[in-house]
Amino acid sequence: MIIGYARVSTKDQKLDRQIDELKSFGCEKIFLEKISGTKKIRPEFDKMLEMLRKNDLVVVSELTRLSRSTKDLIDIMNRFEQMDVSVKSLKEAWLDTSTAHGKLLFTIFAGLAEFERDLISERVKSGLNAARSRGKLGGRPTVRNEKINLALKMYDSKEYSINEILKATGISKSTLYNYLEKRRECIIQNLNHNI
Numbered sequence: 001m002i003i004g005y006a007r008v009s010t011k012d013q014k015l016d017r018q019i020d021e022l023k024s025f026g027c028e029k030i031f032l033e034k035i036s037g038t039k040k041i042r043p044e045f046d047k048m049l050e051m052l053r054k055n056d057l058v059v060v061s062e063l064t065r066l067s068r069s070t071k072d073l074i075d076i077m078n079r080f081e082q083m084d085v086s087v088k089s090l091k092e093a094w095l096d097t098s099t100a101h102g103k104l105l106f107t108i109f110a111g112l113a114e115f116e117r118d119l120i121s122e123r124v125k126s127g128l129n130a131a132r133s134r135g136k137l138g139g140r141p142t143v144r145n146e147k148i149n150l151a152l153k154m155y156d157s158k159e160y161s162i163n164e165i166l167k168a169t170g171i172s173k174s175t176l177y178n179y180l181e182k183r184r185e186c187i188i189q190n191l192n193h194n195i
Contacts, residue, residue: 001056004030005048007037007065018061021090025059037068054084057098062091070113077106147171148179155180 004022006015011034022030029051033044052058058080060066066087067073077097080087086098096102151169154160155176166173 001029001053002027002059003048003052003056004059005033005045005065006030006061007033007035007042007045009036010034018065021061022059025088025090027059037064037066037072049079052080052083052085055086057086057088059088059090061089063089063095071117074110074113077110148175151176152179152183 002025004019004025004027006018006022008015008018013034015032015034019030019032031044031048033042035042048058063073067076077087081097087095088098088102089095094102094105097106147169148171151165151171154165154168155162160168162173162176165176169176
């Protein structure tokens with residue numbers, strides 16, 4: 001079965017051009033979505049996934065309709081491959097995984113994207129190592145114990161709001177909650193140890 005997927009990012013945008021292109025290609029069913037490609041939950045995309053069967057072909061007007069990031073696109077394509085479903089982009093003529101040529105090209109592009117991610121990771125590690133060799137520490141700055149202790153005391157007193165605690169100590173909400181969680185875990189461990 002030939003299945004089309006059309007998506008625009010906002011409610012105000014129109015799907016007409018994509019629908020026309022997909023119908024011209026011969027799509028038997030078209031899933032329409034008005035949601036950002038960066039969203040993890042895309043109801044119509046998920047419905048399409050449930051409907052797909054082995055040897056189906058998913059057609060999009062262009063690759064950006066499937067995904068907004070290379071990593072996400074590669075994940076989607078791998079998922080389709082596991083389902084034995086092919087993908088064709090009308091704009092990017094090279095992408096047609098129902099052909100050996102299209103599969104090869106996508107594999108090359110996926111490999112290049114992975115190579116780029118690895119290079120970025122290596123550069124970050126190299127930069128951190130160079131900074132450490134000069135006596136600088138990478139990562140987020142550590143919070144001084146006095147600030148944490150004060151924040152915990154204020155929290156335990158139940159006299160201050162979270163915002164008042166954050167303002168008085170200068171720590172972030174996530175830092176406060178992380179320390180509260182660590183403290184709770186320590187208490188549970190001690191209780192279990194004493195039983």
